[in-house]
Amino acid sequence: MSSFWHETISFGSLKVPRVMAAPLDGITDSPLRQLIRRYSKTELLFTEMRHIACVANSRVPTLFAYENCEQPLAYQISANNTRWLAEAVEAIVKHNFVMLNLNMGCPAPQVIRSGSGSALMNNIPLYKEIVTELQKALNGRIPFTLKIRAGFKKSNAVEIAQIAQDLGVEGLVIHPRLQTGGFTAPLDYEIVAAVKKAVTMPVIFSGNINNYGRMVKVHERTGVDGFMIGRALWGCPWKMHEIMEEAAGRTFTIPIAEMVRIARIHLDLNIALYGPRGVNPFKKQLPQYIRGVDGASQLRSHLVRLQTAEEMAAALDNILISC
Ligand SMILES: Cc1cc2nc3c(=O)[nH]c(=O)nc-3n(C[C@H](O)[C@H](O)[C@H](O)COP(=O)(O)O)c2cc1C
CATH class of the missing domain: 3.20.20.70 (Aldolase class I)
Incomplete structure (x- = not known):
């Protein structure tokens, strides 16, 4: 250090x-x-x-x-x-x-x-x-x-x-x-x-x-x-x-639920800036955010197919409940 x-x-x-x-x-x-x-x-x-x-x-x-x-x-x-x-x-x-x-x-x-x-x-x-x-x-x-x-x-x-x-x-x-x-x-x-x-x-x-x-x-x-x-x-x-x-000689770890919570905020920030189409650029970053969640790869295939911001928000909220 x-x-x-x-x-x-x-x-x-x-x-x-x-x-x-x-x-x-x-x-x-x-x-x-x-x-x-x-x-x-x-x-x-x-x-x-x-x-x-x-x-x-x-x-x-x-x-x-x-x-x-x-x-x-x-x-x-x-x-x-x-x-x-x-x-x-x-x-x-x-x-x-x-x-x-x-x-x-x-x-x-x-x-x-x-x-x-x-x-x-x-x-x-x-x-x-x-x-x-x-x-x-x-x-x-x-x-x-x-x-x-x-x-x-x-x-x-x-x-x-x-x-x-x-x-x-x-x-x-x-x-x-x-x-x-x-x-x-x-x-x-x-x-x-x-x-x-x-x-x-x-x-x-x-x-x-x-x-x-x-x-x-x-x-x-x-x-x-x-x-x-x-x-x-x-x-x-x-x-x-x-x-x-x-x-600095310290360890930083982030809980899986926090990763998903940040993803949810990211989605909201995208919608605020780009409007409803903000869900599309968000999908590029989504796989990283949910990589620690149980069944991440199936979840990813499901989430990237979602069309609207509302569907994406609801799906992330559901994941958060089970984290
Ligand atoms: C998808 C993508 C977009 C990039 N966009 C830019 C850019 O707009 N301006 C820039 O200077 N470099 C851009 N880069 C290059 C990165 O800034 C960086 O130099 C490169 O990815 C290597 O660093 P990394 O291995 O830490 O990603 C981009 C790279 C990628 C993969």
């Missing part, structure tokens, strides 16, 4: 714990973030990635939806041109996000086809132009960070990191797989260690962190300053707290 894990790190003027929650599109929306906040009071949270044109033109009704309890909250954008950068930055600053993060890691075909996400790692002139314009628009009002991969088709994270440092970027998150590796290829720890050596800004590791032991091993191997918890938070909003308790 070491106090190291409970120290803060600085992105420019922003001081936050060194462990934070990753952005997961379709997962770490406002309802999940509110639930993460019940357990993790001060850790940095991120919005899901949104394209600058969308942000600048407020095309999605839930684009800036968050509750005050979610702060400190960073906003993540993707970009493949500089057309909407200034407008997007103004909207983000106006909504009081504490950091702007540029996604350069998304491997999804529809994203890379447009030249954004991880494809930006393969277009150095455009990368430099976008970062320069973003810095100009931000004018130091909130810190600016990047989230990158090991590279696009081949590794170039060190070059990208050095350019970022020269352009005044204040932090770097690295998910050390190539675009071709998706979210499952072996993690490249060597490139993370090389990136950490190449820059002075904080370097945050993102990839397969689901317990304290793994975090310690990755830290020993790479020397990174911080960690992001991603898929481990999926239907498991207490996970980051569980890891931090382990780091």
Whole structure:
């Protein structure tokens, strides 16, 4: 056990714990973030990635939806041109996000086809132009960070990191797989260690962190300053707290009935934000919440077929009675 894990790190003027929650599109929306906040009071949270044109033109009704309890909250954008950068930055600053993060890691075909996400790692002139314009628009009002991969088709994270440092970027998150590796290829720890050596800004590791032991091993191997918890938070909003308790030499366990109770609150938060269709995104997280309940797999098949929020609420209430 070491106090190291409970120290803060600085992105420019922003001081936050060194462990934070990753952005997961379709997962770490406002309802999940509110639930993460019940357990993790001060850790940095991120919005899901949104394209600058969308942000600048407020095309999605839930684009800036968050509750005050979610702060400190960073906003993540993707970009493949500089057309909407200034407008997007103004909207983000106006909504009081504490950091702007540029996604350069998304491997999804529809994203890379447009030249954004991880494809930006393969277009150095455009990368430099976008970062320069973003810095100009931000004018130091909130810190600016990047989230990158090991590279696009081949590794170039060190070059990208050095350019970022020269352009005044204040932090770097690295998910050390190539675009071709998706979210499952072996993690490249060597490139993370090389990136950490190449820059002075904080370097945050993102990839397969689901317990304290793994975090310690990755830290020993790479020397990174911080960690992001991603898929481990999926239907498991207490996970980051569980890891931090382990780091403090304590054990956190959550009773099955409490998992189901949190699932029930999650459903209500989804309905409040998305209306009746909020039951559908909830179904993605449901299996994790009920995995400890007797007969979980049959229950799961039954619950994911339910069509309405009322049916789902009643089914969860029934499970709670028998827990
Ligand atoms: C379903 C899904 C959605 C994701 N959405 C985003 C996103 O919007 N922005 C981003 O930077 N990374 C996104 N990621 C990548 C994660 O933030 C993280 O880097 C990756 O999952 C590895 O960390 P993990 O193993 O802890 O999940 C996503 C990953 C998954 C599986």
